[in-house]
Amino acid sequence: MKPIQVGLLGIGVVGSGTFNVLVRNQEEIKRRAGRGIHISMVADLDVARAQSLVGPEVKVVSDARLVIANPDIDIVIELIGGCGIAKTLVLEAIAAGKHVVTANKALLAVHGTEIFAAASAKGVMVAFEAAVAGGIPIIKALREGLTANRIQWIAGIINGTTNFILSEMRDKGLDFAVALKQAQALGYAEADPTFDIEGIDAAHKATIMSAIAFGIPVQFDKAYIEGITKLGAADIKYAEQLGYRIKLLGITKRRFGNAAKGLADGIELRVHPCLIPARRLIANVEGAMNAVVVQGDAIGTTLYYGKGAGSEPTASAVIADLVDITRLHTADAAHQVPHLAFQPNAMSDLAVLPMGEVVTSYYLRLRVADEAGVLAKVTGILATAGISIDAVLQREADEISGQAALAGRAQVPQTDVIILTHDCVEASMNAAIALMQALPTVLEPITRIRKEELA
Secondary structure: OOOEEEEEEOOOHHHHHHHHHHHHOHHHHHHHHOOOEEEEEEEOOOHHHHHHHHOOOOEEEOOHHHHHHOOOOOEEEEOOOOOOHHHHHHHHHHHOOOEEEEOOHHHHHHHHHHHHHHHHHHOOOEEOHHHOOOOOOHHHHHHHHOOOOOEEEEEEEOOHHHHHHHHHHHHHOOOHHHHHHHHHHOOOOOOOOHHHHOOHHHHHHHHHHHHHHHOOOOOHHHOEEOOOOOOOHHHHHHHHHOOEEEEEEEEEEEEOOEHHHOEOOEEEEEEEEEEEEOOOHHHHOOOOEEEEEEEEOOOEEEEEEEEOOOHHHHHHHHHHHHHHHHHOOOOOHHHOOOOOOOOHHHOOOOOEOOHHHOEEEEEEEEEEEOOOOHHHHHHHHHHHOOOOEEEEEEOOHHHHHHHHHHOOOOOOOEEEEEEEEOOEEHHHHHHHHHHHHOOOOEOOOOEEEEEOOOO
16 A cells, blocks of 8 residues: 655754654554555755755655645654644644644644644544653544543643753752752753743643543633742752652642532633652652653543653654554544544533632641741631641751841841641632732741642
């Protein structure tokens, strides 16, 4: 049977990895797909460099539209990135009747609804395994392997850069800025690391997983996003003392309402640092690795672990999509797996909940004057807000005084008070923190980190 012909848009790190793995494992892939899969055309602005990577047998052009217009091309791989020209080219490829494979999580998280609708109308597939967690097959697991389950929640370490930074902070006692510079020196973080350290990259991926898990449209604009830039080495240390690790998690949950408590049905979609019990497997995922925990009603808890980035790990996911499309290339569109797991006419209109309506528990760190009655005032504010306390940790005052002197501050006796709370509504915690912050004995901005038991 004639090989499937593939056009590749962009041959950077992932593109070159895809080409190399496809060539190296061609026979194995052909045995699985039922026919050969060949990248026969590449578009890249640096034509000379691209040609040197793929050899003389592959046609290289600088204009991506020439790939899309080629009638011999069956599948277009988009590895350009971003939401600009990449969106235009993906929609043009769909309009031309080409199947599309992409690793572009930002594009799908922001414009996925439009792209999937266009693909459905044209009867072509858009495959995107590589868009979330690199080589980990989490999209296939959610769309196909866990089809029988009502997904209850997903929690994932889905950004390797931030996980590397947090691992270095914990292992070496580094502050955030030092750990970030180390990550940049080792190539784990970009020169401009904003997308990673502010949680935006993780939110793109969490948005896609949420849509597949719960059958809702992709709604990146509804996600709550908080990065790791405000975390200090002290918080990492205190978490350890309390039996927790701090990780940046992408979380999405289905919440069933409770009228008595004023809680509505909805979907939680949030990215932020979390305290996780150290005994949980995901709490022990270190370095630049990724891991995703999925809780289903039938299967219980499952964990997916592996490399979330890199040339060949991501290429593994791209090629898996190529194989899936090749197997179904001649099938009727009705027999294709729906892009977001649920049939397009059966999508849910469940709302994504505002962060103020989310219920979770908290870690609070307060730098306070070491004098009588301070703790009573703080706990009184929490009690008035209906927030119950799970645990309290207080450091020795003289340790803090010494640090204050080194920092050039007045040597007022100070201490850190650490409070763990039970579950409460985020809006109630926000109000309580505002009242605590206004106390004259609270000397610095209060640190608040959400706590997830993942039970």
